[in-house]
Amino acid sequence: MAAKTDNFQSPDYFNVDELLSEEHKLVRESVRSYVKKEISPIIEEYAQQAAFPQQIVKQLGDLGCFGPTIPEQYGGGGLDYISYGLMMQELERGDSGVRSTASVQGSLVMFPIYQYGSEEQRKKYLPKLASGEWLGCFGLTEPDHGSDPGSMLTNIKDNGDGHVILNGAKMWISNAPFAQIAVVWARDEEGIVTGIIVERGMEGFSTPTTHGKWSLRASATGELVFDNVKIPKENILPNVRGLKGPLGCLTKARYGIAWGVIGAAMDCYHTALQYSKERIQFDKPIGAFQLQQKKLAEMITEITKAQLLNWRLGVLMNDGKATPQQVSMAKRNACEIATNICRDARQMLGGMGITGEYPIMRHMMNLESVITYEGTHDIHLLITGMDITGFNAFK
Structure with a gap:
């Protein structure tokens, strides 16, 4: 399969960029450039072959995508949670599997060792995981x-x-x-x-x-x-006992997913928007038809709402005020709207939407996993339900 040029442009309908610091934008740009150069040209072929691009492990380590919120003394980036979210957004814009590799390493392996581990464990494992020498x-x-x-x-x-x-x-x-x-x-x-x-x-x-x-x-x-x-x-991790240990890790990972899947949604929206301007049917671009404009308008509306929700959640995470229930809502919302956007984008591309020439079908299939793992769609709904009613529907 021939490598394609990645001309992605990020939608920002409500000028959310004005809420970001210069450091946030630099972090995002570095990961976006990496994805355009190293992921987009190869990812379709790896997905078609069901193969893992092992070279990305060292690349992601060099880029600082493993444990970006872990202190620098252990090899982490010492960055804030909005930077982490933006990294995940850009990686998942490339592919959910690439973002999964980084999410697991940072939130589910490095975070518990840092948060619950001994100083000896931190020194032994974290630098090797941060650099990509080791995968966890x-x-x-x-x-x-x-x-x-x-x-x-x-x-x-x-x-x-x-x-x-x-x-x-x-x-x-x-x-x-x-x-x-x-x-x-x-x-x-x-x-x-x-x-x-x-x-x-x-x-x-x-x-x-x-x-x-x-x-x-x-x-x-x-x-x-x-x-x-x-x-x-x-x-043994000495500083935690009980389910709160793994659940604390999942809260961090779910936060990254909430940002990540918006990257997949943006990629499908961008693809559908470009296609709608170029594809001629009935003597005009399909983007000139009302039903196609409806699809695109709904896509950008949901992306914008999710961007604002994620940004606010990032602020709360940075302040140590975010609750697991708020993270659940963001994860569930983002997965739902991303899945719907991918499906609508696929319809807009007609038969071309199912081919590897465009990223939409790959994103669609990936999101069927992401909407399920780290808490299913229904489980997150019940987490919100229990939070607002006080009644536990799990038992």
Whole structure:
């Protein structure tokens, strides 16, 4: 497949850029340039072949996309949450799988090690993860326990010699086939959820690849299988116990998704807008017809609303005031409008919309995963419902 020129221009109907600092714009521009140069020319081919572009791991590390909010002393960027959001937006504009690689590394691997880990663990793992020398993954979801992680079966038992024995399995794990380490959540002998760092090469630890995906085809997905894996006790994350550990990580990752999927929506909108000006039917551009203008007007309206919601959420995150429930609302809203925009854009392109010559069908398939992972569409709805009524609909 021939490489195509990426002429993406970001929509900003309400001058949201005026709310951003110069640093924010510089961060966004650096990631946008990277995506245009390194991702757009290759991503269709990798997606068609269901292959993971391994070279992006080092590239994303060099660019500072791994752990951008982690302090610089551990190799992170020391940036704020709006910078992080803009990075994810630009990466997902390229491909959801690329953004997933960065989201998992920063929010689900580096964040728990920084937030819940010992100083020794921070120094040992974070610089290698930040640079892209190592790739990490996050083990929470199990074959029989997705939306209900509290029912997990994976467990650790004290071996009495300074080690614990880990048994169980995790499923749908991004980065797993290529990861050097996994932050895994398991029940201890008291039944309390505990975080532990598992390293590749530990006997009994394997990461079989998940095949046959129609979605996130350029992202590496796999299982984590633990068969009596012997792990030093110093690999346990000492500063958190219970489900609040993994859920705290997911709040950070969901925040990144809320920004990220707007990148995919923008890419589909931009593609549909350009196509509507060039495609002639009935002696005029299809963009001159009312129904096509309706689609485009609704797309830019929803993108604008989501940009403002995300910006406000970023301010609250920076101030330490954002609630997990607010993050849930932003994640759910962004995924819904992005999915709808992709679908409408595909219709506007007619048959061309299903080909790899345009990015829309790839974004559509990817978003079917993103609307499901890190809390499904319905689960986030119920999180908001419980927050406003005080009634728990999960039980």
